[in-house]
Amino acid sequence: MSEDSPTRRRTRAAIVRAAVSVLARRPEASLAVIAAEAQVSRSTLHRHFADRGDLERAAVAQSVEDITRATVDARPEHGAPLEALTRVIAAYVGVGDRIRFLFHDPRLLGAHSDLADFAAADGPVLALIARGQRDGSMDSAVGAGWIEQALWALVYAAAEAVDGGLLPGHAAAETVARTLVTGIGGDADREAG
Known part of the structure; x- marks a missing residue:
């Protein structure tokens, strides 16, 4: 089998998806648990990833890529700000497991340089908030950065609530x-209320 065959790419992607899913819920999970979730043997996992750090780096990079793509696809620069924010929220809920993975384990934030690229996903959302x-x-009395952090926290909380059965996914x-x-x-909402 070629080093970069379609089967090899699919297997690698399945392992990364499993790592994100498992580590979002249990950061201490073993590679054996991740391999089982991916439905591959541990030796297959190790053919793709030399060690846990290698797998975590791939999972971080894929999560950042997925969140960045979700941000772009939500088109935050188009339409009325609250409508655009609703699209961004729906997009982020759709990648909630990646958000949960990135923020569930605080050591990931400092350990992987790929997270520096994550700022690319922030720009359009901050611009959307400023527009609103x-x-x-x-x-306007609340900082745009604070609103953005609240957005991330609420999406994270929603992913946990769905996983815990407290909130239906839909x-x-x-x-x-x-x-x-x-x-x-x-301000218009406050004056009306």
Whole structure:
């Protein structure tokens, strides 16, 4: 089998997906558990990844890529700010396991340089929030960075709630949007209320 055959790429991708899924829930999980989740042998896992650090780096890189792609696909620069924010929230809930993986284990944040690239996903969201603050649909008295952090935290909480059976998956994006928008509603919303 070629070093970069389609089968090898699919196997590698399955191992990375399994690592994200397992490590988001149990950062201490063994490579054997990850291999079982990927439905491969441990020796197959090691043919693709020399050690745990190698697998974690691949999982971080793939997670950052998936979140960045979700951000771009949500088109945060188009439409009314609250509509665009709703799309971003739905996109992030769709990659909630990756967000949960990246933020569940604090040592990942400092241990993998790939996370520096994660800032690429932040720019469009901060610009969206600033646009909403300028048009009054989002609270201008709250920092854009704080709103963005609240967004990440709510998506993380939703992923955990869905996994724990506290929130049905189909309601996660709407619940995050309702919670966030209620908290950051602009001045016009406050005057009406």
